Amino acid sequence: MREVIGATVASTFDEIKKRAESHWHELRDDQMPVILVGTATCGRAAGALEVLQAVKDVVGKKSIDCLITEVGCLGHCYSEPLIIIRKPGYPSICYGHVTPVLAENLVINLLLNDDPSLEFVLGALEENELIPSFSDFPRARYEKRILLKNCGQIDPDDIDHSIGNGGYQGLVKTLRMKPEEVVEEVKRSKLRGLGGAGFPAGEKWEVCRRSQGEPKYLICNGDEGDPGAFMDRAILESDPHSVLEGMIIAGYAIGARHGYIYVRAEYPLAVQKVQNAIRQAAELHLIGENILGSDFSFDITLFQGSGAFVCGEATALIASIEGKPGIPRHRPPRLATKGLFGKPTVLNNVKTLAYVPHIIKNGVDWFAQMGTEKSKGTAVFALAGKIVNTGLVEVPMGTTLRQLLFQVGGGIPKGKRFKAVQIGGPSGGCLPEEALDIPIDFDSLQERGAMMGSGGMVVLDEDDCMVEVARYFLDFTQKESCGKCTLCRLGTKQMLEILEDITKGRGKIEDLKTLEELAEDIKMGSLCGLGKTAPNPVLTTLRYFGDEYEAHIKEKRCPALMCQSLTAYYILPEKCARGCDACVGTCTVEAISTDPKRRIKVIDQEKCVKCNTCMVACPPQYDAVVKLSPPDRVPKSK
């Protein structure tokens, strides 16, 4: 029976694949020039849509025979907007920091005048004789792109691009296997949940498969709420079909008939791309009744979140789909036995599901050779904050933090000193320089008090105050606490007030003890991950940066010069150029004036709002604006 179905599935898919590949090869085969413009959200923020319009205009104006395609995010967010021009006889050349005018020139230069404008090149996509390729970058030694392979290279709105690059082949293989075999395969691969907790995916699936109750549900968690994390957004925007394929495979394995993909409201573009992808997949019978002619039926509904961080928690997310406020509930019963609408449910993160097709297609051994003993495969991280190469990276598990931040991420900009890296968002922790040589995997990070979390990494340098960073996270979790558990609701508020006092110079030394006690109580007395992990940023900063807390309390001084109440801006008279009015012109509150007698610029401390604009505006050759802490170090003007 299974063989007959398998043959039908294979022949149905072969036809789809043939057509998709011929369409894809139009783009790839060296016949016509192709211009790819990255228009994911990060690109748009940098002006990619204007660049796209400029490209369209110049191609129309000069009647250039070429294809223009919108693609997703290549991960090199530090040099957005990006365009890639592929001309027969040349490698695919990627240009960074493109403006509309530059885009016009690049297109004319390469396509009409055979000039690759080497001065604007970021890198070539393939190895070649002419231009250094991305694989020659030092970071390429550490990177391994599996989930991000297609991101930024294919049009997310065109399913043929996905299929032309091996998409849905895992599904075809799945439909030729028994569901139990699929579960077994994922179990053997030791794939762990990439949403942060690291729970073995195969085990979840098995419990759900064996549970009584119909219909079963599969949910993809795309409620990437951690501030500083944007991997799931990039994958959903750039390669949505990889996630859908994973969902269909998982649905088949656990015996589900319906799937939900939960995307947060703050990601409107991701919602749009996923919606379109679902529609296209349904047209080709990859979703819906009797998928590819088999006896398996599965549909996928997109559910838009409504802006509640706690909905990233599985039971809260389910409450949200059921039309209730997103308040977590006690577990057990586990979701695999009693989940959405009281039926057995599996909930996996975007990245976990996107990995499934690769594992099915390439086999368990392929997957197991990457990573460490207990954490297999690769991990995707979003690098942000004070780091040169902000953007997305994918490295095998077990890469050290130092390699990731300094080799792949390019280190700290402006010659500043590294201070800490904040991993895992509000649930994670801040790790200092000493911890940089630990390998990145689920267990090592947890030992140090941080966690893998969703994979957001925010790098902090010497200008960042660790007390302020801890306060920031507490402020976040306190606002996002759903209010169900008393200790989470009131405890985080207490901790926040103490931290606010410390950053304003009103802290007492015994506060540090109270913070630690409160932290333990909140961890013990909270039901869900939000409360259990909320104190982590405070605990790790107390553990690794206790001296900064003490400076705030004992000396009323912020060592990083970040806490606004404890710092003041001052213009050094001996450095001020006198004739230059840069700071006066730029001050947003007119707090800077010229002292008529001494002819130097003076800041009115009463008016100053400490917005840092004058410090940025002061020409580097003078560098006269400084920050002082505590504020009483500013000399009194005569």
Added chain:
Amino acid sequence: MAEEEIEVTEKTKEVLERLGNQRSNLIPILQQIQEEFGYLPPDAMPEVARFLNIPEIDVYSVATFYNQFRLTPPGKHSIKVCMGTACHVKGGHITLEAWQRRLKVGPGETTPDREFDLDTVACVGCCAMAPVTVVDKKVEGKAGPTRVDGILLSYQMQKEKEGKETL
């Protein structure tokens, strides 16, 4: 006033007709009503409750739990300042203060002339462009205090231009 009420009820009914009356449709229904009016009008709430056959308080409990829903009419332009981690370390709070200073309203408020809405957003996922402000639906990257003045100026100029055209 009565006319407005009727309009709200009519349009709400149109939205409700598009969707089924399962409880699980409550959030999509509220999202579509907000899409229609820019906020959740009080007159729409009893309609929704009746349609789903649930108490009105359940509709309000969902509407007030989620950050995305608003119960007051929005201003003409929406300003959303990103409060994500990356934006914070690059001065997102300073940008918010700059908006507050210029618009003279706090987060969650609307200017008296109903031109601008100021609000914060948890993270729009453009951390590489920090600090970020979402103006209407456009994401403005590297938006420091001087950029705030620039954005406001462009709106003012646009308004003046429109004023001249209508004269």
